Amino acid sequence: MPKKKSNGSDQLSRVVADARRHMQEREKTYREKALKLFPHVCGRCGREFSGKQLRELTVHHRDHNHDNNPPDGSNWELLCIYCHDNEHGRLEVAESYDNSRSTRETSESDFSQRPFAALEALLKSKTDGGPEGK
Ligand SMILES: [Zn+2]
Numbered sequence: 001m002p003k004k005k006s007n008g009s010d011q012l013s014r015v016v017a018d019a020r021r022h023m024q025e026r027e028k029t030y031r032e033k034a035l036k037l038f039p040h041v042c043g044r045c046g047r048e049f050s051g052k053q054l055r056e057l058t059v060h061h062r063d064h065n066h067d068n069n070p071p072d073g074s075n076w077e078l079l080c081i082y083c084h085d086n087e088h089g090r091l092e093v094a095e096s097y098d099n100s101r102s103t104r105e106t107s108e109s110d111f112s113q114r115p116f117a118a119l120e121a122l123l124k125s126k127t128d129g130g131p132e133g134k
């Protein structure tokens, strides 16, 4: 049986790196799938995208759960980066408004979206496939 006696933080960072790569690959996959499933049109403003512009079209998760990727695309919506920003911006505003009394809840729900934001920023900088979503 394999005995690994490296210290925990070392393993943790490897696990995190693994998870990160995994997520990036999955995100690429679902974006491609979504682009095949849906017409290349922003679901909010109706702008059409093709060629190079296509990188401005991002996949939004209707339930905001990036792990929920049904193959039929029922949780996906194609949004241009501007409408996508709007979508999340509006939500954050609504959330902080609703939870104005308990700041703890606000920061918690905030936190659940932050890791993805960070990841996607990372993705953006690593691939030149353009913005991948929010
Ligand atoms: Zn739009």
Ligand SMILES: [Zn+2]
Pocket: 059, 060, 061, 084, 087, 088, 133, 134
């Ligand atoms: Zn989104």
